[in-house]
Amino acid sequence: MAILGAINPMLSVGLDGDNAWRLADYVKRGGYSALRRVLEGKLPQEQVINEVKKSVLRGRGGAGFPTGLKWSFMPRSFPGDKYVVCNSDEGEPGTFKDRDILRYNPHSVIEGMVIAGYAMGAGRGYNYIHGEIWEIYERFEEALAEARAAGFLGANILGSGFNFELFAHHGYGAYICGEETALLESIEGKKGQPRFKPPFPASFGLYGKPTTINNTETFASVPYIINLGGEAYLDAGKANNGGTKLFSVSGHVNRPGNYEVPLGTPFATLLEMAGGVRHGRKLKACIPGGSSAPVVPAAAMMECTMDYDSISKAGSMLGSGAVIVMDETTCMVKALERLSFFYYEESCGQCTPCREGTSWLYKVVHRIEHGHGRPDDLDLLSSVTSNIMGRTICALGDAASMPVQSFIKHFRDEFAYHIEHRKCLVPVELQRAGSGFFKASV
Amino acid sequence: MLSSQSIARIDREIAKYPADQKQSAVMAALAIAQEELGWLPGEAIEFVAGYLAMPPIAALEVATFYNMYDLKPVGKYKISVCTNLPCMLSGGVDAGEYLKKKLGIGYNETTADGLITLKEGECMGACGDAPVMIVNNRRMCSWMDPEQIDKLLAELK
Ligand SMILES: Cc1cc2nc3c(=O)[nH]c(=O)nc-3n(C[C@H](O)[C@H](O)[C@H](O)COP(=O)(O)O)c2cc1C
Ligand code: SF4
Ligand code: FES
Numbered sequence: 001m002a003i004l005g006a007i008n009p010m011l012s013v014g015l016d017g018d019n020a021w022r023l024a025d026y027v028k029r030g031g032y033s034a035l036r037r038v039l040e041g042k043l044p045q046e047q048v049i050n051e052v053k054k055s056v057l058r059g060r061g062g063a064g065f066p067t068g069l070k071w072s073f074m075p076r077s078f079p080g081d082k083y084v085v086c087n088s089d090e091g092e093p094g095t096f097k098d099r100d101i102l103r104y105n106p107h108s109v110i111e112g113m114v115i116a117g118y119a120m121g122a123g124r125g126y127n128y129i130h131g132e133i134w135e136i137y138e139r140f141e142e143a144l145a146e147a148r149a150a151g152f153l154g155a156n157i158l159g160s161g162f163n164f165e166l167f168a169h170h171g172y173g174a175y176i177c178g179e180e181t182a183l184l185e186s187i188e189g190k191k192g193q194p195r196f197k198p199p200f201p202a203s204f205g206l207y208g209k210p211t212t213i214n215n216t217e218t219f220a221s222v223p224y225i226i227n228l229g230g231e232a233y234l235d236a237g238k239a240n241n242g243g244t245k246l247f248s249v250s251g252h253v254n255r256p257g258n259y260e261v262p263l264g265t266p267f268a269t270l271l272e273m274a275g276g277v278r279h280g281r282k283l284k285a286c287i288p289g290g291s292s293a294p295v296v297p298a299a300a301m302m303e304c305t306m307d308y309d310s311i312s313k314a315g316s317m318l319g320s321g322a323v324i325v326m327d328e329t330t331c332m333v334k335a336l337e338r339l340s341f342f343y344y345e346e347s348c349g350q351c352t353p354c355r356e357g358t359s360w361l362y363k364v365v366h367r368i369e370h371g372h373g374r375p376d377d378l379d380l381l382s383s384v385t386s387n388i389m390g391r392t393i394c395a396l397g398d399a400a401s402m403p404v405q406s407f408i409k410h411f412r413d414e415f416a417y418h419i420e421h422r423k424c425l426v427p428v429e430l431q432r433a434g435s436g437f438f439k440a441s442v
Numbered sequence: 443m444l445s446s447q448s449i450a451r452i453d454r455e456i457a458k459y460p461a462d463q464k465q466s467a468v469m470a471a472l473a474i475a476q477e478e479l480g481w482l483p484g485e486a487i488e489f490v491a492g493y494l495a496m497p498p499i500a501a502l503e504v505a506t507f508y509n510m511y512d513l514k515p516v517g518k519y520k521i522s523v524c525t526n527l528p529c530m531l532s533g534g535v536d537a538g539e540y541l542k543k544k545l546g547i548g549y550n551e552t553t554a555d556g557l558i559t560l561k562e563g564e565c566m567g568a569c570g571d572a573p574v575m576i577v578n579n580r581r582m583c584s585w586m587d588p589e590q591i592d593k594l595l596a597e598l599k
Contacts, residue, residue: 081460093565094528126458131473131510132566134580167458172469172579173510175564189465189496191507207463250528250569257570291527291565322569324528338527342564437533437540437573437587 003100003246004257005273008236010224010244011217012260015104021139023146026107032152034226035111038118039160045076048119052222054230056242060097061087061178061215062290062319064308073202075210076121083211084116086127086219087183088140091175093291093342094322097246098216100258102129102136105220106143110166112219114152115226117164120212124165127216128183131171140168175346179394180213182348193348194394215320217246238264241307245321249274252281252327252434263307270306270323278436281327285410289319291339292399294406295332315406329434331426332411333418336403337362337369343400354397357388361404373419378408443489448478452493465496468504472511473579481512509564510579517552519598522563523575529565532572537586538562544595558598 003012014020014029026032038048053068074082086109090098101109113125129137144166147153155163169187171177177186181195184206205211221243225233234242241263247270250256254275261270267286277283283298288306294316296304304310311318326335344362349355361384364377374380385401392398408415417425424431432438444452452471459466471494475486482505491501505511512520523538538549541560545553552559568574571584575594583594 090567091565093526094569095565096567096570099567130567131508131579132563132576133568133582135582169458169466170470170473172473172508173564174508186469187466188463189468189494189504190500191503207460248570250572251531256532256572322528324531324569326531330531335527335530338525338530342526345564432536435531435533435536437536439587 003104004255004259006244006260007265007269008244008262009260010228010236011101011105011108011220011246017104021104021106021143023107023143023150026105030227031107031223032111034223035114035152036158037226038115039158039162042160045119045121048115048226051225051230052119055225055233056237056240057218057221057225057233058241058308059215060217060221060245060321062092062292062317064318067214067218070202070214071116071120071212073200074120074122074212075203076119078121078210081124081207081209082120082122083206083209084113084120084122084125085180085183085187085206085211085213086113086125086216087178087180087213088127088129088216089171089178089183090130090133090216090320091171091178092320092322093339094248094250094287094324095290095320096248096250097258097321099130099133099136101216101220101246102133102140106140107147108220108223109140109216110143110147110152112222113166114157114164115222116212116214116219117166118162122210122212123163124167126167126169126187126206128169128171128177128187131173134170137168137170144168174348175342176348176394176396179396182394183213184211191348193350194396196393237262238305238307240309245306247306248320248322249325250322251325252278252330253325254278261306264305264310267301267304267306267323271325274325277325277327278434281329281434283325284328284330285326285332287316287322287324287326287403288314289317290322291324291342292395292402293317293319294402295410296406297410327434329426329430331369331424331431332407332414333365333369333424334431336407337365339403340365340400343396347396347400351392351397353388353391354400357384357397358400360384361400365404368415368418371418371422373415373422375419377419378412378415381408443486444475444478448474449493452490456494464494465500468494468496468501469508472501472505476511476579480518481515517557517559519557520559520561520578521575522561522566522579524563524566524568524573526565526569528569529572529574532569533587534573537573537575537591540588540591544591558595
């Protein structure tokens with residue numbers, strides 16, 4: 001995989017697969033000039049944060065929260081330890097953009113984090129990297145070593161008097177650690193169980209100190225904002241949706257992979273860039289923002305542009321920018337069964353509604369898929385989801401519920417058919433052909 | 443309990459955290475121990491806890507919470523197959539079935555010769571490369587169609 005296509009890109013400019021990730025390559029394409037601009041120009045912290053605010057960079061980790069605003073919550077002039085933490089625990093099914101950023105452009109993340117540390121008065125940072133991408137963790141360690149040797153990390157960076165240390169921490173297989181407070185617990189060497197909020201990390205974060213957590217792509221965007229200026233970055237996207245974004249397109253397309261396009265790009269354009277629906281089949285539905293986002297039927301999806309506001313108007317979420325494409329060979333019951341199993345497996349078990357509820361959701365969808373559905377199962381599912389939503393410590397409970405609600409809402413007939421006829425509406429042979437796996441052997 | 447190389451690696455991990463926060467290195471230390479021993483016996487977990495001056499129960503909690511730690515012996519090679527939805531749409535489930543048939547085992551089982559353990563995994567953050575699988579928590583294998591799987595199995599000896 002690689003970044004397969006782009007329209008007016010920033011993050012992916014000048015990348016060349018595995019050949020251009022090193023510090024020297026990054027510097028050649030203008031890297032670390034934003035850090036120089038900030039430190040050598042002695043830009044006030046306030047001004048850095050203001051540029052980020054003006055850019056309307058919205059967090060790329062899922063919630064889309066404005067980054068500049070988040071940074072302004074940090075008590076930057078309070079003395080004592082403060083932290084910036086990068087969330088590279090990319091585990092939201094369908095999302096694989098942070099992996100490519102770390103693999104092909106790791107120094108953009110480092111530079112963004114140093115600038116963030118400066119702006120918020122933090123002296124230390126950690127990048128929490130998904131345990132499954134071990135080779136990328138090792139590469140990031142190498143990139144850190146390069147940055148230290150070149151004086152972009154450590155004491156008195158570029159002679160500015162600003163000190164910033166940055167380290168990599170790996171996960172080891174727990175989706176919930178992508179939730180920012182679970183991630184902090186995990187760095188502290190504990191089970192990754194989310195904390196009650198408030199207090200928010202900006203006041204009580206890592207080791208109880210003020211902490212700001214942002215996604216990999218969010219940090220990687222910061223140098224471009226500093227270099228271009230906040231307004232120009234905003235203009236590269238669309239109003240209220242600044243900049244470009246990486247979209248991870250997976251599922252039934254001819255060219256799955258990452259694509260960097262301006263926010264506001266029509267979904268149809270993105271789909272075309274990804275080679276269209278596999279074998280020219282018909283689009284059935286799309287999950288536009290990672291597995292936790294509500295599913296959108298084909299017709300509505302084709303009307304969307306890829307930005308926070310348009311996708312939200314269509315009843316879903318841009319989330320992490322993971323676009324899961326499903327064609328007419330997909331059995332929606334089976335698709336939902338797999339997602340429900342995932343949330344059931346990954347619930348950390350702290351809250352009863354989530355622990356018990358995700359188990360029920362999976363059990364019931366499973367029995368529908370396997371021909372043992374009962375007439376009132378769809379009502380049961382909807383009552384379980386309403387008993388989970390809004391009643392849990394973290395958003396995983398909602399994340400488990402939204403797919404169930406949206407799949408049933410838009411594809412109710414298919415679920416009802418399963419319950420009544422004890423089999424799939426989509427013929428099994430067609431489903432089998434859809435995955436394309438057996439083309440070589442059968 | 444662990445080799446001096448492993449201890450040196452653990453020391454490098456400890457140095458990443460504030461001096462009074464050694465426990466932060468527990469995930470890395472357990473991973474290093476597992477890499478050396480092939481799995482995590484109770485003594486290894488206790489050893490790591492002692493080395494990091496944390497209660498053994500706290501280290502055990504970590505080892506049981508994160509699913510890449512193996513608390514029981516596994517084969518020489520552990521293959522984790524991603525079957526989550528994005529991969530499933532591109533053959534992840536089929537790849538798992540193909541492996542089961544070839545190896546004559548199910549998920550969470552090990553071949554009789556102790557060579558290969560098969561696991562079902564969750565999203566590995568590489569869905570564009572589906573089907574994907576990871577060998578021994580370290581090596582990501584992409585685009586695993588039947589041919590590629592055959593090649594991998596021939597290589598794992
Ligand atoms: C269950 C769950 C999983 C999450 N997984 C991730 C993740 O893998 N990566 C990520 O950046 N954010 C993830 N988030 C969102 C984070 O909690 C947090 O909002 C984000 O890292 C903030 O960064 P941003 O503002 O730059 O987006 C997850 C949230 C929840 C509730
Ligand atoms: S909602 Fe679920 S995952 Fe989140 S804290 Fe509660 S039990 Fe854990
Ligand atoms: S779903 Fe398999 S790697 Fe993401």
